[in-house]
Amino acid sequence: MTAQPQPEYLTGDVAAINAFIDRFDVFLLDCDGVIWSGDHVFEGVVETLELLRSRGKRTVFVTNNSTKSRSDYVKKFAAMGIPSDVEDIFGSAYSSAIYISRILKLPPHQNKVFVIGEAGIESELKSENVPFIGGTDPSFRRDMTPEDWAGIADGSLLDPEVGCVLTGLDFHINYLKLSHAYQYLRRGAKFLATNVDSTFPTHNSFFPGAGSIGMPLVNSTGQKPVSLGKPSQAMMDAIEGKFHLDRERTCMIGDRLDTDIQFGIQGKLGGTLAVLTGVSHREDWEAKNAAAVPKFYVDKLSDLLKAA
Numbered sequence: 001m002t003a004q005p006q007p008e009y010l011t012g013d014v015a016a017i018n019a020f021i022d023r024f025d026v027f028l029l030d031c032d033g034v035i036w037s038g039d040h041v042f043e044g045v046v047e048t049l050e051l052l053r054s055r056g057k058r059t060v061f062v063t064n065n066s067t068k069s070r071s072d073y074v075k076k077f078a079a080m081g082i083p084s085d086v087e088d089i090f091g092s093a094y095s096s097a098i099y100i101s102r103i104l105k106l107p108p109h110q111n112k113v114f115v116i117g118e119a120g121i122e123s124e125l126k127s128e129n130v131p132f133i134g135g136t137d138p139s140f141r142r143d144m145t146p147e148d149w150a151g152i153a154d155g156s157l158l159d160p161e162v163g164c165v166l167t168g169l170d171f172h173i174n175y176l177k178l179s180h181a182y183q184y185l186r187r188g189a190k191f192l193a194t195n196v197d198s199t200f201p202t203h204n205s206f207f208p209g210a211g212s213i214g215m216p217l218v219n220s221t222g223q224k225p226v227s228l229g230k231p232s233q234a235m236m237d238a239i240e241g242k243f244h245l246d247r248e249r250t251c252m253i254g255d256r257l258d259t260d261i262q263f264g265i266q267g268k269l270g271g272t273l274a275v276l277t278g279v280s281h282r283e284d285w286e287a288k289n290a291a292a293v294p295k296f297y298v299d300k301l302s303d304l305l306k307a308a
């Protein structure tokens with residue numbers, strides 16, 4: 001197997017950074033591991049976004065994190081001193097909601113979604129008028145009872161209008177939710193995921209990701225979900241349609257090879273930039289079986305400030 005061309009290292013190279021910025025009109029920016037870690041915004045990120053915008057560049061935030069809706073993210077950005085607009089944000093919860101409402105088009109008698117995930121998914125489904133159950137409903141945040149075993153087994157506790165199961169990052173996952181979802185899938189419901197990231201970078205550490213939350217259903221049903229987050233090209237096509245992207249003049253910036261960088265490469269974007277403040281490290285793309293190799297990399301996003 002021929003070695004993949006290794007990325008250009010930009011950190012500290014003012015001329016290369018300027019050439020990099022001038023080469024693109026639109027920057028698609030990942031969030032967890034690039035902009036912030038949990039509620040902590042990385043140093044210099046606010047100024048870096050200001051620099052890109054001052055040079056007439058469009059900044060679009062593309063996150064796989066489905067726990068928040070686009071309007072939640074506008075609030076999170078504002079709290080960090082980053083002006084943004086709902087129109088600048090494309091999350092996997094939104095990507096999933098528009099896929100279900102505009103592409104999947106569930107039959108009217110089975111148009112409900114059983115959600116495994118947080119409020120972000122529910123808000124985006126509501127914005128697309130897609131009915132759902134499960135999710136943050138407190139009646140699902142408890143242990144199984146004898147009635148649950150019996151009612152799930154004979155179907156009397158299941159909602160016949162559920163036609164789809166959607167899994168995302170869920171900080172309240174439990175056996176009751178998994179059992180309902182499993183039975184809906186056994187009965188033929190469509191299996192979707194907002195994203196399948198194995199880990200979640202936050203609090204300067206790592207936690208189980210959305211993909212690890214949905215894995216018990218993959219294992220128990222033998223089915224794989226259709227994933228609507230990065231690197232899904234359904235998401236890229238939706239972004240291209242919305243922002244009228246010139247792919248050659250667009251660069252994806254991310255911290256994860258098998259989501260962000262693959263997303264940019266499969267999307268045939270003009271460039272991909274990896275940052276080393278999140279999941280992936282140099283060894284990951286230098287490895288023979290690398291999931292993807294970025295075109296450029298920096299230690300951290302704010303290294304682009306050297307261009308100023």
Ligand SMILES: O=C(O)[C@H](O)[C@H](O)COP(=O)(O)O
Nearest residue numbers: 031032063064065200209210
């Ligand atoms: O488990 C997850 O959902 C992901 O780790 C998280 O959402 C990643 O978000 P992103 O880096 O795409 O902003």
Ligand SMILES: [Mg+2]
Nearest residue numbers: 030032033255
């Ligand atoms: Mg990330």
